[in-house]
Amino acid sequence: MIPIKTESAWRGTSDCRQCSIRIAALFGDLDEQDFHHIHAPIDDLLFPQESTIYQVGAPSQGVFTLRTGMIKLVRYTSDGCQRIVRVLRPGDVAGLEVLAAPHYDCEAVALTDVAVCRIPLQVIRSLEGNSENLHRRLTSKWRQSVKEADDWLAELNFGTSRRRVANLLLKMRSYKDSRLTTLFSREDMGAMLDLEPETVSREITRLVREGVIEPLDKTKRVYRVLQPERLQAV
Numbered sequence: 001m002i003p004i005k006t007e008s009a010w011r012g013t014s015d016c017r018q019c020s021i022r023i024a025a026l027f028g029d030l031d032e033q034d035f036h037h038i039h040a041p042i043d044d045l046l047f048p049q050e051s052t053i054y055q056v057g058a059p060s061q062g063v064f065t066l067r068t069g070m071i072k073l074v075r076y077t078s079d080g081c082q083r084i085v086r087v088l089r090p091g092d093v094a095g096l097e098v099l100a101a102p103h104y105d106c107e108a109v110a111l112t113d114v115a116v117c118r119i120p121l122q123v124i125r126s127l128e129g130n131s132e133n134l135h136r137r138l139t140s141k142w143r144q145s146v147k148e149a150d151d152w153l154a155e156l157n158f159g160t161s162r163r164r165v166a167n168l169l170l171k172m173r174s175y176k177d178s179r180l181t182t183l184f185s186r187e188d189m190g191a192m193l194d195l196e197p198e199t200v201s202r203e204i205t206r207l208v209r210e211g212v213i214e215p216l217d218k219t220k221r222v223y224r225v226l227q228p229e230r231l232q233a234v
Contacts, residue, residue: 053114060095066093073107074108155167168189
């Protein structure tokens with residue numbers, strides 16, 4: 001971990017008030033009175049791409065609100081293969097399971113360079129007991145995370161290889177511009193879709209050749225969706 005700042009509780013709460021993604025983040029519904037209940041540091045942390053934020057089975061340190069970048073949540077099969085159960089984007093919360101268990105049940109790994117806010121459990125407990133706003137937001141985030149994990153399995157792990165790749169392209173579209181979609185390494189995509197990396201590469205190449213999508217960078221991670229109706233109809 002590379003901390004970019006670790007400040008006092010009051011400086012941390014001040015940052016929460018001014019957070020650029022506050023409306024989508026865990027503290028989005030807090031009012032001024034709620035912030036007075038924060039009496040522990042909320043750390044801003046940077047993690048470079050491919051670094052581990054926390055490991056499965058690790059004792060809880062708190063929850064992590066993602067400010068920038070993307071995180072994959074990984075579980076491992078009995079034979080050591082990784083299965084990506086969800087991808088988090090700005091505003092999502094990693095590690096909510098520690099509110100009900102003493103350990104993390106997934107491994108969180110940075111898919112890109114990421115910035116997160118690490119919120120200690122004592123802050124969550126204090127606010128949850130004093131703020132109906134946070135209690136509602138926690139309940140909403142928990143339900144959202146369960147639904148998205150279920151949707152991930154339902155939408156991305158069934159159907160033909162072409163259908164799975166098309167669903168991933170649609171799911172990873174930008175919140176700000178639905179014509180843009182961001183992908184990952186072919187190995188990560190294979191782990192998400194339960195496909196061989198070569199199969200993923202072949203399907204993406206076919207969609208590019210057919211004019212459904214076009215790459216926008218040399219690494220072939222960012223694409224413009226030219227024909228979303230064809231992706232939806234695959």
